[in-house]
Amino acid sequence: MPSARAERAPAKVNLTLRIVGRRPDGFHDLESLVVFASVGDALTLAAGARPSLSVRGPTAGLAGAIADNLVLKAVHALAERVDSIRSGRFVLSKRLPVAAGLGGGSADAAAALRLLARKNRLDLDDVRLREAARATGADVPVCLDPRPRLMSGIGDILSAPIELPRLAAVLVNPRVAVPTKGVFEKLAAPRVLRAAAMSEDYPPTDRAGVIKYLADRGNDLEAPAIALQPVVADVLDALRQLSGCRLARMSGSGATCFALFDSAKAAAAAARMLRSRQPNWWVRSATLG
Numbered sequence: 001m002p003s004a005r006a007e008r009a010p011a012k013v014n015l016t017l018r019i020v021g022r023r024p025d026g027f028h029d030l031e032s033l034v035v036f037a038s039v040g041d042a043l044t045l046a047a048g049a050r051p052s053l054s055v056r057g058p059t060a061g062l063a064g065a066i067a068d069n070l071v072l073k074a075v076h077a078l079a080e081r082v083d084s085i086r087s088g089r090f091v092l093s094k095r096l097p098v099a100a101g102l103g104g105g106s107a108d109a110a111a112a113l114r115l116l117a118r119k120n121r122l123d124l125d126d127v128r129l130r131e132a133a134r135a136t137g138a139d140v141p142v143c144l145d146p147r148p149r150l151m152s153g154i155g156d157i158l159s160a161p162i163e164l165p166r167l168a169a170v171l172v173n174p175r176v177a178v179p180t181k182g183v184f185e186k187l188a189a190p191r192v193l194r195a196a197a198m199s200e201d202y203p204p205t206d207r208a209g210v211i212k213y214l215a216d217r218g219n220d221l222e223a224p225a226i227a228l229q230p231v232v233a234d235v236l237d238a239l240r241q242l243s244g245c246r247l248a249r250m251s252g253s254g255a256t257c258f259a260l261f262d263s264a265k266a267a268a269a270a271a272r273m274l275r276s277r278q279p280n281w282w283v284r285s286a287t288l289g
Helices: 070-079 104-119 127-136 140-144 180-187 207-215 222-228 231-240 264-277
Strands: 004-022 028-046 052-056 089-093 149-153 167-173 247-250 257-261 282-288
Touching: 004 104, 004 140, 004 167, 004 180, 004 282, 028 104, 028 167, 070 089, 070 104, 070 127, 089 104, 104 127, 104 140, 127 140, 167 231, 167 264, 180 222, 207 247, 222 231, 222 247, 231 247, 231 257, 231 264, 257 264, 264 282
Parallel strands: 052 089
Antiparallel strands: 004 028, 028 089, 028 149, 028 282, 167 257, 167 282, 247 257
């Protein structure tokens, strides 16, 4: 057997995001169409006497304290549910911007759970794995099996995987952090008394239909995020001015925004153009699906 196991932690992109309201427990019910990108972080697991984590990579310095990392939180959550679990030394290669609306920390935690599942011969649908994901964070369950889905509740109600065409995109972050709590405070969502049911608002399966579906919906957190960080509006304007852009929107609570294109070639050319204009921004072409 190999000495180390590796797992991708793909970026999560909210193609749509509707905030239904604020629940009595302070959390927010939402509805979102979620996909995953061909870019992301990476995680490896090697043999070790006890769980440990080291972080490296271009954005490692912004990832915060090791003790607070969601990878270790996920490991401990699963260890509480699985007796004598075998763990080891995790190494996280941090490539995504931090606090960026791409679910990077949640994707890292989900990758850790997948690695532990393989090491301990657990199925991905093992109830203990799902419980550990929910205990780690609201976005971790959808990242556990990273395929397109509708997400409802606080992120805990998931549809079955959805068939979507692959979407060529450009992802851009202006290298500013947008605090999720501050965005929700700016939104001032109305209170709801009961959890939302699973959304039945399924998208079409053809590319043109998906673009129209997205154009008819939005991201309710975009305006409050712009109020906190006006540069988000600059990013959206820059994306919409790129040749071939079909739609531009913010992902999650920001500040990362995405633009959709008709082909990977068009997206790559647009990313090169934007990178030359804004060399200090984080710009990547990617495939979403």
